Amino acid sequence: MTATVTFLLVALGSSPADAPRNGAAPAPTQAAQLVSGRVVQAKGLGKPAPGRPKAQARLMARRAAEVTAVRNLGKKLAVPRGGSVRSFRYVSYVHRADGSVEVVVEYQPIIGRK
Numbered sequence: 001m002t003a004t005v006t007f008l009l010v011a012l013g014s015s016p017a018d019a020p021r022n023g024a025a026p027a028p029t030q031a032a033q034l035v036s037g038r039v040v041q042a043k044g045l046g047k048p049a050p051g052r053p054k055a056q057a058r059l060m061a062r063r064a065a066e067v068t069a070v071r072n073l074g075k076k077l078a079v080p081r082g083g084s085v086r087s088f089r090y091v092s093y094v095h096r097a098d099g100s101v102e103v104v105v106e107y108q109p110i111i112g113r114k
Contacts, residue, residue, distance in 0.1 A: 040076050041091065041106045044069025048099035057099060065103040066090070073105050 046064030048057035074085045091104040 039106050039108045040073065041104055042069050042073035042076055044072060044103045044105070046101045046103070054099075058095070058101070061099060061101045062093065062095075062103070065093075065101040066105075069103045069105045073107055077107060 044065040045068060046061035046066075048061045050057075052060065070085055070088065073088060074083065077085060079085055085107065087110065088105050088107045091106050094102040096102070
């Protein structure tokens with residue numbers, strides 16, 4: 001098991017709120033879903049900077065969208081603030097007519113690797 005998955009298992013362990021009520025089975029935690037191989041996706045949107053040349057504004061919008069998408073992925077994975085997300089990939093870039101850019105990233109855990 002990789003260190004990342006181990007970290008997620010420890011960081012996302014069950015809490016008292018996850019305890020079964022009235023004999024019901026507890027809901028699976030996010031860590032259990034990630035370990036089962038579920039792919040997690042996140043989106044980011046970047047808008048062009050006003051007053052910049054068109055090419056520069058588009059590149060800045062793309063970078064802003066990438067950073068926002070990775071930050072949103074970190075939130076979904078419950079990565080501590082200041083931590084880093086590894087093993088993700090960019091799925092798609094959508095350049096819109098207004099100059100904004102939308103980026104989709106995804107994370108899929110590697111299971112069984114030592």
